[in-house]
């Protein structure tokens with residue numbers, strides 16, 4: 307690194323994977339980093355979360371982090387596909403993409419804790435109970451208002467999630483989510499009850515992690531086991547027109563979940579029925595159109611992660627792309643230096659936007675490939691249900707990419723100062 311972030315004061319909002327990654331990457335380049343998190347404490351929230359090999363590479367670049375994550379993550383060599391009536395369709399092996407690097411699938415809270423501790427160990431200052439209520443910027447600084455205090459820095463990176471407040475200063479209006487027409491029942495539980503039933507005992511196998519997807523008309527049900535057969539997570543994505551707010555803590559009903567797979571194989575019912583009611587979440591999937599921009603008028607405030615681009619879970623890339631944002635923003639700041647923060651922020655957007663847009667689209671195509679399938683056809687051509695695994699998404703080193711394209715990106719922005727991320731929007 308011939309330039310660093312030394313002398314830069316970076317304010318980051320939201321301690322999700324976008325915010326923590328940006329904090330770690332800026333801090334390791336010498337910036338002073340303050341991370342504001344609205345929650346009063348760090349909690350083990352969520353259930354299964356997936357990081358592809360593109361973000362696995364980021365974890366592996368942080369000393370000790372991948373090693374700490376490995377034992378708690380899911381390890382299977384492939385994903386088995388079955389039809390709703392339990393007919394075996396095919397197995398998608400991960401062997402072909404081994405050379406792309408490690409993937410990490412595990413409990414969001416457990417992985418989050420490891421990353422959080424890594425950020426603390428580098429000297430990131432995390433301020434809990436610090437809900438940002440206002441953003442501001444001038445030509446020379448940007449800042450936030452927290453607990454009545456006005457705090458300034460050189461730049462604000464806002465990773466404040468799907469209900470981002472920062473979006474308002476960036477867009478100049480409040481961006482409302484739309485219903486996606488789908489919801490997901492999600493559960494994370496121990497395998498004690500599964501072990502007692504011969505139909506589900508295989509899921510408590512301590513010697514092998516299982517990963518099985520049952521597909522049916524407009525519904526899919528995916529089960530993963532991990533941690534030596536002691537933990538099981540499942541997700542059930544189904545049509546839902548209820549206009550309920552997106553929340554990771556809305557309780558779900560086992561009876562309602564079973565109703566969505568009424569005519570399905572008994573094994574699916576057995577797994578759902580063995581889920582303790584308090585371990586089930588009903589997550590309404592909202593949708594947002596791609597934003598016309600992720601950066602503020604003076605280019606000192608940038609959106610990252612879900613604040614900039616919520617993903618459908620069927621892309622299996624939401625968390626990974628939020629981490630790529632954090633790395634990209636930090637390297638742009640490093641290469642631009644304190645005097646050129648707006649240049650860094652514009653380059654961040656130009657580098658990230660097209661890649662994110664294309665990746666977001668895969669969430670819709672993957673979902674529709676399963677949900678709209680003709681199951682008579684699928685039984686004859688089972689390979690058609692396999693997930694497309696794109697090398698351009700997964701075999702990607704976002705850090706190297708920024709170093710490779712930064713100069714040409716800045717040059718192009720100088721030639722075209724009015725450049726907009728997507729003129730079609």
Ligand SMILES: Cc1cc2nc3c(=O)[nH]c(=O)nc-3n(C[C@H](O)[C@H](O)[C@H](O)COP(=O)(O)OP(=O)(O)OC[C@H]3O[C@@H](n4cnc5c(N)ncnc54)[C@H](O)[C@@H]3O)c2cc1C
Nearest residue numbers: 320322323324344351352353437438466467554611612625
């Ligand atoms: C509680 C929770 C549980 C989740 N569980 C899962 C899961 O099980 N599986 C899965 O695939 N994805 C889960 N997600 C979503 C997933 O983490 C994100 O889609 C992805 O990792 C992108 O992360 P992000 O950092 O952009 O956003 P998030 O992970 O949503 O993080 C945003 C952070 O910003 C904070 N914040 C919001 N507004 C403010 C404010 N005004 N001031 C300060 N802080 C603020 C929030 O408290 C939160 O910590 C969960 C998200 C949350 C918040």
